[in-house]
Amino acid sequence: MGRPIRREPMADLPQILVVDAEEEHLQAVVRSLEGVGRVEAATSSEEAWALIQASDPDVVIADQALPGIPGIELLHRAAERDAHVGRILLTSFGDTQETVDAIDRHRVEAYLAKPCLPFQLRLTVESVLERTRLERDNARLFANLVNKNQELREAMASLRTAQKRVVDSERLGAIGRMIATIVHDFRGPLAVVASTAGELDRADLSREELAGLAAEIRDETARMSRMCSELLEVTRASGGPIQQRETDLAELVEDVMARFADEAGRAGVVVETRLAPDCRVLLDADRFRRALLNLAYNALEAMPEGGELRVTAERHEDGVRVGVRDTGTGIPAEIATRAFDPFVTHGKSRGTGLGLAVVKKVVEDHGARIRITKPEGGGTAFEIDLPRFLVC
Ligand SMILES: Nc1ncnc2c1ncn2[C@@H]1O[C@H](COP(=O)(O)OP(=O)(O)O)[C@@H](O)[C@H]1O
Ligand SMILES: [Mg+2]
Known part of the structure; x- marks a missing residue:
């Protein structure tokens, strides 16, 4: 069937076209449709085709026996032009089986035998018009939807x-x-x-x-x-996989603290370690050392007047807890919630703000967790929990 004709919803009266070569019958039909819609009349298919093109009817009522092309053919063409147009065929006694077949083939919605009763005609026209109105509304809504969809797609893009x-x-x-x-x-x-x-x-x-x-x-x-x-x-933490090996935790910590001892000594910081013996864990030793060193230097910088740094490693049921605790100034309140974020630095003339970000990345890359606590009596404590699966 043809394409839908875009018309405004039938807010006003529907447009009806009646085609019948018998003038008398034509007038009778027109009369019985009074009030149902705006009715136009034609006496030949040629005249009817001109009116169809001029006024886009909502329904066409055509007699089968027309000069020129037969009624059914006219309805077929009207439907090719406008998929939603209503189509009613008027048949006379004596129309052949061929006509009945054609009615089926062309999917004419309704047909009435002449002469038709006015109430029957009105009922039929009204029901066809209702269907047309619904179809046109649907088509319009669908077109709107397609439009909106397109607009949405463009907006998304x-x-x-x-x-x-x-x-x-x-x-x-x-x-x-x-x-x-x-x-x-x-x-x-x-x-x-x-x-x-x-x-x-x-x-x-x-x-x-x-x-x-x-x-x-x-x-x-x-x-x-x-x-x-x-x-x-x-840059390393943001790329490259970690390379874990079985590592003696106590040895690793002592190694870090040995590198750090000179500076700690000069700064008046006493380093104390309490490390569980024979504690072997799966670590990327280079990166874990770097993380501990970052914590140690932060602690040092937080104890300008000297103090104490205590590093511990304890085994427990769920794994191993590494603690780094100082007696310094404590994490400044201003950055307490952001201390692990990159570029967050506070109270130092020279800080990259990257130290703790690296620590956190290293710890989390191992599947471990880190948190900050405030020990009684001041200072700062970091707790790294190495889960059981890292313990050999
Ligand atoms: N042990 C600590 N005691 C007190 N403040 C700390 C400690 N560790 C970190 N901080 C605070 O957290 C901030 C961020 O630390 P970090 O990421 O290492 O960056 P940076 O040391 O370059 O400033 C530090 O500037 C400091 O204010
Ligand atoms: Mg630092």
Whole structure:
């Protein structure tokens, strides 16, 4: 069948076309449809076709016996032009079996034998019109739906483009902030090294003063080297799988603390370890060492007047708990909930804000957990829980 004709919903009267070559019968039909719709009349299929094109009728009532093409053919063409048009055929006594077959074939909705009773005609026309109205409404709603769907699809596409733009610019912004932080962090120690090196030039320096300046340069370059490690660890932590091996936990901790002992000593920090013996765990030793070192340096930086750092490893039912506890200033309240986020740093002139982010990443990559607690009497405690599956 043909395409649907787009027309406004039938808010006003429906348009009816009656086609009959017998003038008298035609007028009788027109009269009986008074009030049902706006009725137009034609006496030939040619005239009817012109009216169909001019006024888009909602229903066509055609007599089968028309000059020119027969009624059924006219209805067929009307339906090809407008899929929803209502089609009623009027048949006369004596129409052949052929007509009856054609009615089936062309799916004419209704047919009436002439002469038809006015009430029967009205009823038939009204029911066909109702069907037409429903079909037209459906078609219109469907077209609306298709339209809305298309609009939605376009809106989604432009949203996606906008989102990508935001993400791209945020990424650039983040890279910019990161570079600014890194440059700022390196400027401090570089300035110290430069000015200390300048002082080395003076001829009147005693042996002790020289040693002091050299130590200062050593500390600052060590600090820069640590910052480099943190930065490198961040890039490493964001890629590459972890490489776990059976590791003696106590040995690993002692090894870390040995590297750290000199600086701790100079800062007046006493290091104490209490480590369960024969505790073998599956760790990426390099990365776990780096994580412990980050915790240790943070603790050191939180104890400018000296203090105590205690590292523990205890076995329990569900695995092993590693504790790193200091007697320092405590995590500043301002960042308490964000301390593990990258670039979060507080109360230091030179902090990358990456130390704890790396610690958390390393711990979680192992399937372990870390949390911060506030010990009684001040300071900070970190607890790393290594689950049982990491214990050999
Ligand atoms: N042991 C600690 N005691 C007190 N504050 C800490 C401790 N560890 C971390 N913090 C706080 O958390 C912040 C983030 O630490 P971190 O991610 O290592 O970055 P950074 O040390 O470069 O500032 C530090 O700036 C500090 O304010
Ligand atoms: Mg740090």
